[in-house]
Amino acid sequence: MKRLLATTLGIAVLGTTLIACSSNGGNAANGNTNTNDSANQTQNAAEATTYPIKTDKKLSYWGEINGNLIGVKASHSEVPFFQDWQKQTGVSLDFTAPPTGQVKEALNVMLASGDLPDMIEFNFLGDFPGGPEKAINDGYILKLNDLIDKYAPNLKKFLQENPDIDKMVKTDNGSYYAFPFIRGDEYLRVFQGPIVRQDWLDELGLPVPETIDDWTATLTAFKEKKGAAAPFAVVSKPRFFNESGNGAFLGAFGVTRGFYLEDGAVKFGPAENGYKEYLSLFSDWYKKGLIDKNIATADSKALDGNVASGATGATVGNAGGGIGKWQPLVAANDPKAVLVAAPYPVLKKGDTPKFGQKHKAYASEGTVAITTAAQNPELAVRMLDYGYSEEGRMFFNFGTEGVSYEMKDGYPTYTDLLMKNPDKLAPAQAISLYARGSYNGPFIQDKRYAEQFFALQTQRDAVNIWQKTDADKYSLPPITPTPEESTEFATIMNDVNTLVDEMTLKIILGSDSPDQFESYVQKMKSLNLDRAIEIQTAALERYNNR
Numbered sequence: 001m002k003r004l005l006a007t008t009l010g011i012a013v014l015g016t017t018l019i020a021c022s023s024n025g026g027n028a029a030n031g032n033t034n035t036n037d038s039a040n041q042t043q044n045a046a047e048a049t050t051y052p053i054k055t056d057k058k059l060s061y062w063g064e065i066n067g068n069l070i071g072v073k074a075s076h077s078e079v080p081f082f083q084d085w086q087k088q089t090g091v092s093l094d095f096t097a098p099p100t101g102q103v104k105e106a107l108n109v110m111l112a113s114g115d116l117p118d119m120i121e122f123n124f125l126g127d128f129p130g131g132p133e134k135a136i137n138d139g140y141i142l143k144l145n146d147l148i149d150k151y152a153p154n155l156k157k158f159l160q161e162n163p164d165i166d167k168m169v170k171t172d173n174g175s176y177y178a179f180p181f182i183r184g185d186e187y188l189r190v191f192q193g194p195i196v197r198q199d200w201l202d203e204l205g206l207p208v209p210e211t212i213d214d215w216t217a218t219l220t221a222f223k224e225k226k227g228a229a230a231p232f233a234v235v236s237k238p239r240f241f242n243e244s245g246n247g248a249f250l251g252a253f254g255v256t257r258g259f260y261l262e263d264g265a266v267k268f269g270p271a272e273n274g275y276k277e278y279l280s281l282f283s284d285w286y287k288k289g290l291i292d293k294n295i296a297t298a299d300s301k302a303l304d305g306n307v308a309s310g311a312t313g314a315t316v317g318n319a320g321g322g323i324g325k326w327q328p329l330v331a332a333n334d335p336k337a338v339l340v341a342a343p344y345p346v347l348k349k350g351d352t353p354k355f356g357q358k359h360k361a362y363a364s365e366g367t368v369a370i371t372t373a374a375q376n377p378e379l380a381v382r383m384l385d386y387g388y389s390e391e392g393r394m395f396f397n398f399g400t401e402g403v404s405y406e407m408k409d410g411y412p413t414y415t416d417l418l419m420k421n422p423d424k425l426a427p428a429q430a431i432s433l434y435a436r437g438s439y440n441g442p443f444i445q446d447k448r449y450a451e452q453f454f455a456l457q458t459q460r461d462a463v464n465i466w467q468k469t470d471a472d473k474y475s476l477p478p479i480t481p482t483p484e485e486s487t488e489f490a491t492i493m494n495d496v497n498t499l500v501d502e503m504t505l506k507i508i509l510g511s512d513s514p515d516q517f518e519s520y521v522q523k524m525k526s527l528n529l530d531r532a533i534e535i536q537t538a539a540l541e542r543y544n545n546r
Contacts, residue, residue: 046153049382051391052090057376059383060094062110063121063368064103066439068432072425080434084400088392091383103127111140116373118380121441124177125364129490130483132177132369137483141369142377144176151381154388155179158444168362168478172542178367179384181440183359184393185447186467192357193466194248194342195322197313199334200226208342211349212252212281215314219290222313230292232285233312235300248316251355251469252345253277259536260355260474266536270500271524276517279507286508296505308333314342319459319466320428327456341462344469356469360478366440387443396436396443404434414452427453479539492532496524 061076069079076082076095086093096117098106104127110116124132124141135141148156159166169180183189194209196218201208204225209215222231247257253274259266269275285291292298292306306312308329317323323339330337344353370380386392398405398412405412416422418430431438437449454460481489503520506512 046148046150046156048153049151049385051088051386051389053379053382055090055379057379058092058094059119059374059376059380060096060117061119061121062096062098062117063119064100065097066432067100068429068438070100072429072433080403081399081432081436084395085386088395089383089386091379116140116371118374118376119368119370119384121366121368123365123367124369125367125478130486131480133171133480134483134486135369136175136177139372141177141371142374144178144370144381145174147370147377147381148176151378152179152385152388154385154392158182158388162361165361167543167546168360170546172480172539172546174546178364178369179387179442181363181366181442182444183361183363184444187447187463188445188450189359189361190357190463190467191320192318192322193316193344193462195315195317195326195339195462196342197222197330198338198340199336200313208340210343210346212249212345212347214349215249215345216285216290219285219314220288223289226310226313228313229311230294230306231290231312232314233292233295233298233303233306234316235303236296236298247355247357249281249345250275250278251353252347253281254354256355256474259476259533261476261540262474266476266533266540268496268524268529268533270503271521271529276514279504279517280514282508283510283514287510291508296509304329307339310334310337319454319462323456323459323462324454327458338458340458341465343465353469354471354474356466356471358467358469358471358475360475362478363440364478366442368442384442387441393444393446396441397446397449398437399435404431412446412448419452419455427455476536476540477543479536479543481535481539485535485539489532489535492528495527496529496532499523499527 063076065073065076065079073079076093076097082093082095094117103122107120107122107128120141122128124135128135132141136143159169165180165182169178170176196208198208200206200222201218204221206218206221207214209218219231222228250256250269255267255269255272255274255278257269259268261267282291286293286295292312294302298306303312303315304326307315307326310330310333315322317326319341323341327337327339330339344356346353368384370377370384374380387396394401394412398414399418401407401412403415404418405414407413414427414431418434419427421427421430425433428438431449431453435449436443437445438453450463451460454463499520503512503517507514507517
């Protein structure tokens with residue numbers, strides 16, 4: 001769950017599924033002749049695969065090494081999970097990993113060279129210019145409809161049984177382009193929200209804040225009575241404290257940082273009046289010293305220090321990488337310290353928060369495409385289909401029975417090798433060594449991984465508290481601009497987002513007044529924001545017609 005909320009541009013571009021048709025890579029030998037196939041067409045029963053597959057053929061696989069393994073293992077081939085994946089499926093793999101943090105650049109170099117592997121693990125939906133449709137039409141990756149129909153019975157069955165997810169993983173005209181990562185439970189879709197010092201609230205006789213007024217009173221008390229130098233603090237990047245900060249409070253004013261759906265219309269949050277109200281609040285908080293004075297530049301190291309030292313009593317973060325990381329840090333300085341989740345704020349007590357972090361069941365990161373260079377695409381499909389079988393789902397989420405987990409009363413329980421690692425690896429690192437439940441890949445994620453990954457009761461409670469929003473009602477599905485629209489949209493939104501960042505920063509820090517909000521909105525419109533909304537609306541209509 002290394003990914004947090006998408007930035008505005010990310011929402012738009014990550015939200016692009018493709019409108020793919022058969023390409024120069026879609027030849028009959030690769031089973032890509034029918035542009036109208038879908039997982040819902042059952043006339044050709046997919047062949048069941050017995051694992052391990054008996055084959056002497058070797059396939060090549062290109063993908064990034066998970067961040068939890070950096071410094072632990074140098075390559076995929078040294079990681080027990082990837083060693084065992086080959087044993088379980090019977091297919092030997094030759095791995096190549098791009099340099100960390102340079103995935104897009106490395107992919108571009110590889111595509112330009114023409115020397116492609118059999119499989120590529122990459123976010124073609126969000127990170128490939130023009131989206132996966134263009135990747136298919138340019139002849140880099142295969143359209144998978146016929147191959148899934150014939151050789152992937154497990155994925156096919158899952159998509160048939162889950163038509164809403166099926167709609168997400170294909171293009172506007174029904175083409176499949178990658179083996180998807182699926183969050184198999186609602187519990188796995190929410191992992192971020194407001195976090196507050198429960199021990200300070202108890203000491204001050206305050207309730208867990210629910211409304212914006214509650215938050216103002218809480219932060220004021222933290223400053224005046226606990227001496228907090230930065231009562232509320234968050235990380236400022238990647239977009240001015242968007243992902244882990246203002247997104248949590250924007251919803252109280254009926255907007256979000258990106259595009260959303262209301263009364264059937266697509267809207268852009270920073271151009272709506274609710275965004276002005278939010279800016280006024282944060283400007284006031286900043287003036288009163290309720291927000292970290294370094295809010296515009298604070299990185300994760302600075303935030304860790306503020307939380308650990310007691311300079312900060314409230315923030316926004318993840319259940320795992322937030323509460324899980326900060327609780328031992330803050331308790332080391334103050335044994336009574338307890339971090340707990342607070343609900344997403346509202347204006348009126350008892351209201352349901354309109355927005356909150358909530359991912360879709362389908363995530364385009366960690367998905368695996370098959371390239372046009374694959375000599376044995378059928379074998380690649382059979383291997384990748386393993387992650388959607390009952391046996392494969394257990395393996396991906398928990399690893400190998402007797403090594404990384406044991407069944408206890410019917411519950412797959414991680415062993416001490418993972419939870420109390422003898423080499424002093426954190427559980428997140430050890431789980432990533434022996435299983436893949438903790439990060440995206442070609443499989444269906446199991447909530448029982450998260451129940452154990454969240455070792456503290458406060459973490460498990462947090463997910464349940466943060467789930468209580470109407471985010472599903474207002475969030476856009478993974479829609480797909482056409483390649484032409486995608487380029488136009490990216491150009492417009494790059495300019496608009498730069499302006500929104502400037503506006504947000506200047507108004508909150510006090511160099512501009514909230515009264516100047518309307519003039520900023522006019523500037524957004526002059527940058528063709530309305531055209532961007534048109535593109536999103538057209539893409540939404542195509543999605544609804546899938």
